[in-house]
Amino acid sequence: MTAVDTTPVTTSLNLGPARALSCRECGHEVPLAAEFACAECFGPLEVAYEFGAVTRESIESGPKSIWRYRDLLPVPPDVQAHPNTDPGFTRLVKADRLAAALGVKSLWVKDDTGNPTHSFKDRVVAVALAAARSLGFTVLACPSTGNLANAVAAAAARAGWDSVVLIPSSLERAKILTTAVYDGSLIAVDGNYDDVNRLATELAAEYEDWAFVNVNVRPYYAEGSKTLGYEVAEQLGWRLPGQVVVPVASGSQLTKVDKAFRELGTLGLVEATPYRIFGAQATGCSPVAAAYKAGQDVISPVKPDTIARSLAIGAPADGPYVLDSVRRTGGAVEDVTDEEVVEGIRLLARTEGIFAETAGGVTVATAKKLIESGQLDPDAETVLLITGDGLKTLDAVEDRIGPKAVVPPSSAAVRAALGK
Amino acid sequence: MTAVDTTPVTTSLNLGPARALSCRECGHEVPLAAEFACAECFGPLEVAYEFGAVTRESIESGPKSIWRYRDLLPVPPDVQAHPNTDPGFTRLVKADRLAAALGVKSLWVKDDTGNPTHSFKDRVVAVALAAARSLGFTVLACPSTGNLANAVAAAAARAGWDSVVLIPSSLERAKILTTAVYDGSLIAVDGNYDDVNRLATELAAEYEDWAFVNVNVRPYYAEGSKTLGYEVAEQLGWRLPGQVVVPVASGSQLTKVDKAFRELGTLGLVEATPYRIFGAQATGCSPVAAAYKAGQDVISPVKPDTIARSLAIGAPADGPYVLDSVRRTGGAVEDVTDEEVVEGIRLLARTEGIFAETAGGVTVATAKKLIESGQLDPDAETVLLITGDGLKTLDAVEDRIGPKAVVPPSSAAVRAALGK
Numbered sequence: 001m002t003a004v005d006t007t008p009v010t011t012s013l014n015l016g017p018a019r020a021l022s023c024r025e026c027g028h029e030v031p032l033a034a035e036f037a038c039a040e041c042f043g044p045l046e047v048a049y050e051f052g053a054v055t056r057e058s059i060e061s062g063p064k065s066i067w068r069y070r071d072l073l074p075v076p077p078d079v080q081a082h083p084n085t086d087p088g089f090t091r092l093v094k095a096d097r098l099a100a101a102l103g104v105k106s107l108w109v110k111d112d113t114g115n116p117t118h119s120f121k122d123r124v125v126a127v128a129l130a131a132a133r134s135l136g137f138t139v140l141a142c143p144s145t146g147n148l149a150n151a152v153a154a155a156a157a158r159a160g161w162d163s164v165v166l167i168p169s170s171l172e173r174a175k176i177l178t179t180a181v182y183d184g185s186l187i188a189v190d191g192n193y194d195d196v197n198r199l200a201t202e203l204a205a206e207y208e209d210w211a212f213v214n215v216n217v218r219p220y221y222a223e224g225s226k227t228l229g230y231e232v233a234e235q236l237g238w239r240l241p242g243q244v245v246v247p248v249a250s251g252s253q254l255t256k257v258d259k260a261f262r263e264l265g266t267l268g269l270v271e272a273t274p275y276r277i278f279g280a281q282a283t284g285c286s287p288v289a290a291a292y293k294a295g296q297d298v299i300s301p302v303k304p305d306t307i308a309r310s311l312a313i314g315a316p317a318d319g320p321y322v323l324d325s326v327r328r329t330g331g332a333v334e335d336v337t338d339e340e341v342v343e344g345i346r347l348l349a350r351t352e353g354i355f356a357e358t359a360g361g362v363t364v365a366t367a368k369k370l371i372e373s374g375q376l377d378p379d380a381e382t383v384l385l386i387t388g389d390g391l392k393t394l395d396a397v398e399d400r401i402g403p404k405a406v407v408p409p410s411s412a413a414v415r416a417a418l419g420k
Numbered sequence: 421m422t423a424v425d426t427t428p429v430t431t432s433l434n435l436g437p438a439r440a441l442s443c444r445e446c447g448h449e450v451p452l453a454a455e456f457a458c459a460e461c462f463g464p465l466e467v468a469y470e471f472g473a474v475t476r477e478s479i480e481s482g483p484k485s486i487w488r489y490r491d492l493l494p495v496p497p498d499v500q501a502h503p504n505t506d507p508g509f510t511r512l513v514k515a516d517r518l519a520a521a522l523g524v525k526s527l528w529v530k531d532d533t534g535n536p537t538h539s540f541k542d543r544v545v546a547v548a549l550a551a552a553r554s555l556g557f558t559v560l561a562c563p564s565t566g567n568l569a570n571a572v573a574a575a576a577a578r579a580g581w582d583s584v585v586l587i588p589s590s591l592e593r594a595k596i597l598t599t600a601v602y603d604g605s606l607i608a609v610d611g612n613y614d615d616v617n618r619l620a621t622e623l624a625a626e627y628e629d630w631a632f633v634n635v636n637v638r639p640y641y642a643e644g645s646k647t648l649g650y651e652v653a654e655q656l657g658w659r660l661p662g663q664v665v666v667p668v669a670s671g672s673q674l675t676k677v678d679k680a681f682r683e684l685g686t687l688g689l690v691e692a693t694p695y696r697i698f699g700a701q702a703t704g705c706s707p708v709a710a711a712y713k714a715g716q717d718v719i720s721p722v723k724p725d726t727i728a729r730s731l732a733i734g735a736p737a738d739g740p741y742v743l744d745s746v747r748r749t750g751g752a753v754e755d756v757t758d759e760e761v762v763e764g765i766r767l768l769a770r771t772e773g774i775f776a777e778t779a780g781g782v783t784v785a786t787a788k789k790l791i792e793s794g795q796l797d798p799d800a801e802t803v804l805l806i807t808g809d810g811l812k813t814l815d816a817v818e819d820r821i822g823p824k825a826v827v828p829p830s831s832a833a834v835r836a837a838l839g840k
Binding site: 064083085086089091093094096097111113114115116117118153154155156157158159160164166167169173174176177178180181182183185186187188189190191195196198199202203206207345346349350351352353354355389390391392394397398401402403404405406407408409410411414415417418420 | 484503505506509511513514516517531533534535536537538573574575576577578579580584586587589593594596597598600601602603605606607608609610611615616618619622623626627765766769770771772773774775809810811812814817818821822823824825826827828829830831834835837838840
């Protein structure tokens with residue numbers, strides 16, 4: 001192992017309202033540091049807070065990015081003093097045409113395709129970067145097969161940090177390009193994603209100045225997803241929706257949206273009205289839906305086989321907490337076939353002009369299925385989280401769509417083709 | 421020709437501050453209608469205004485989209501009452517690392533990749549749709565080879581309108597998919613882009629209810645580009661930048677940014693400080709740069725041959741007006757090779773984490789060249805317009821970038837590859 005000259009400094013650390021890391025299982029607390037597993041019980045650590053005075057006005061006077069919620073995140077108060085991609089505050093779209101197609105009364109789409117690298121990963125990476133800087137790290141790293149690789153490479157470039165992004169060497173060319181362009185240290189590993197993940201954990205232990213966003217600084221990283229919940233509530237006019245449908249990969253995002261809604265209620269920023277959270281999975285990788293339906297508390301890992309690759313985590317770390325959130329709020333977890341995923345992508349595009357990646361197709365198709373089965377109340381206000389961009393998963397729709405007609409260059413031919 | 425039952429209604433038309441169409445050449449005015457060429461001299465028509473009271477406060481209290489400038493656009497006052505993609509108010513990024521690389525003091529990047537379909541075309545199409553609705557049209561149409569096709573198909577889907585998008589049948593599969601997904605009437609035409617364009621003009625004359633955004637409603641459509649200028653000024657804190665670099669295709673965008681800056685000064689929304697406008701072209705399609713350098717007023721058409729396809733207009737309609745703007749403000753028009761375009765894309769990605777399409781590479785590379793040649797003042801504040809997304813032109817970088825290394829799954833191999 002190479003000599004490391006930058007030791008993370010945790011003294012006089014100021015991560016805003018974050019006061020400790022707390023074990024989700026046993027509640028044991030440790031000071032803020034680059035740790036992710038409880039020394040007592042090996043349970044996952046998450047950020048615990050002591051919030052100061054936060055008002056709607058203080059938030060509304062902030063920047064048009066996730067940093068308007070900096071007083072609710074584990075980042076230093078001067079987080080904006082350092083360059084970052086400033087993600088978030090994406091559109092919340094009133095989706096009346098999709099609502100009509102689905103037969104629901106009031107529907108909103110949270111469209112995270114507008115983020116800097118066009119997925120919600122920019123949110124979590126921005127928070128990870130800010131915390132990592134405070135913790136003394138100097139390199140941003142991750143194992144990834146897609147959106148996360150883009151987000152880490154872009155955020156590091158903007159910050160002037162080196163990045164180390166590990167990908168399976170078999171990754172599609174387009175996904176390699178969209179990361180390589182930022183010119184960090186992109187390393188292709190001869191192995192599958194499990195091999196890459198293992199390697200990341202190994203490297204995180206060896207290099208003390210490398211912040212693997214989803215490994216050694218994961219507790220901070222994960223908190224970034226809370227901003228989706230904050231934004232939905234603020235953009236609805238400071239109230240909680242009755243129902244929200246969230247795609248489930250590791251499950252972290254769903255639990256953090258839940259956490260955000262609860263925090264807003266506790267802090268008096270919204271009225272603590274009841275809400276129901278629904279999880280959406282692809283049938284080809286639906287271990288959480290399976291556990292939910294079987295009434296189990298434990299997730300049985302699966303081998304993913306679905307076009308929704310950004311959700312293809314066979315052993316989702318936060319699966320049990322997803323079950324907690326869903327059951328506590330009266331929601332459900334449902335799954336849809338790849339065929340339905342593509343139909344979901346097309347339905348959203350056709351009705352609202354929003355082109356989502358496969359994960360978005362999962363969310364839309366799951367919402368449809370939940371409505372048809374009576375699990376989702378068509379009369380309650382509903383929000384769908386669309387977390388990534390269709391430009392990144394063109395292969396999913398490739399064989400199913402195309403021009404209506406191919407014609408010679410004459411107006412008569414066009415008229416004939418359109419039947420007009 | 422089929423019977424048309426919807427005749428555009430132009431009586432009691434309310435397009436906000438727009439009061440007439442005015443010929444850019446002879447000044448002849450006609451009432452607001454779906455016209456684009458002067459009946460007197462065949463010159464291009466543009467929108468003339470009579471602005472009401474517009475204040476910084478009235479704008480700042482508006483929505484976070486181009487509609488905050490609705491009192492400066494040819495759209496009805498209730499433009500937001502109808503569903504549209506609500507583009508605009510994209511990020512203005514302080515680009516300190518790019519500034520350092522280019523050797524300039526103060527540099528900003530206007531990042532229009534955050535628009536709904538990830539290019540500035542969402543702006544112009546949204547204005548065209550709003551005007552077209554008021555003018556009585558019911559179908560949104562265009563000939564296009566890329567960004568415009570995406571924007572028209574998405575905007576029509578969101579509005580619940582049919583769209584007719586004409587493309588050359590030889591268009592790359594990815595660009596077909598990103599339009600077809602919105603499920604309008606996408607028609608592939610056996611012919612080149614000139615054939616497709618001619619066909620559009622023919623169809624615009626035949627179907628009175630089809631608004632070809634860049635043909636029969638072009639005067640309204642073009643005004644949408646003013647919002648880039650408004651946003652830059654507002655985001656700088658209500659002042660004009662000293663220099664702005666704008667990519668030149670038809671040339672319309674550059675002239676509208678100029679128009680926006682002048683309007684803001686006239687209306688007292690900013691101090692009318694001097695600014696210089698620079699045009700950026702790819703050498704493989706640089707008729708405006710050629711005319712500028714030769715000191716000519718007339719543009720000699722060229723046959724485009726460049727990877728910057730979104731700028732590949734060989735006979736740019738607004739070329740002469742670009743020359744006017746550039747010469748009046750003390751700017752210039754410069755062009756860069758395809759090699760430099762790719763380097764421009766990579767430089768922006770590496771320094772700021774922003775992945776631009778080829779047109780963005782043209783803008784960055786041109787800025788670099790203008791600085792090196794002393795035409796652009798390194799001490800004056802400069803804004804670069806990045807108008808489209810790198811995800812759409814992956815082929816341009818495909819052969820030049822990739823992983824730093826391919827390694828077996830061991831940390832020793834990663835360390836060796838990184839030389840650490």
